[in-house]
Amino acid sequence: KQEVTQIPAALSVPEGENLVLNCSFTDSAIYNLQWFRQDPGKGLTSLLLIQSSQREQTSGRLNASLDKSSGRSTLYIAASQPGDSATYLCAVYTGGFKTIFGAGTRLFVKA
């Protein structure tokens, strides 16, 4: 059974810091991994989608890497800003109809 774990559960950093969020999954047989952002009381916003054949994806200050063999992904946020404060979730698609989500990392960037 696929399980997705995100560490840390919560993180507080001063503005301007570079930071890394971690996601691990137990079954390496995935088709893709997706990182989302969720603001309080809102739905999820897709940030990056990494297909299983890819090693990383970049969008602006965000860089996500994928190591399928070790069951790990990281989301790197450069030069963090208060507007980056949100919950970040990773999700893996393993085929069939299900996408398995982690519980998320709550990020707070202090001005």
Place this chain on the structure above:
Amino acid sequence: GAGVSQSPSNKVTEKGKDVELRCDPISGHTALYWYRQSLGQGLEFLIYFQGNSAPDKSGLPSDRFSAERTGGSVSTLTIQRTQQEDSAVYLCASSLRGGRDTQYFGPGTRLTVL
């Protein structure tokens, strides 16, 4: 273009009543998902529609939950005889073809069962 929309945004109901939650996916998206997010919990998969295929209902927590998707577009999630443990945010998402594509989420419906 318009994103995924859901209605109502908030629903308060009494225990035992039936509720209907609506999802309008992005036009042209063939795949539609329903998830449930309870307080402090991750997203729980409920049901998945792909084109005209029979839906995957494997995530529905009980037979009080049902969903339909009319004309390959709008979807309704129905919860009968609501219980307090049904209180959660219900999120809908759509993708162009299925799990290999980016999922786009609606804002959710917050359901409170008193």
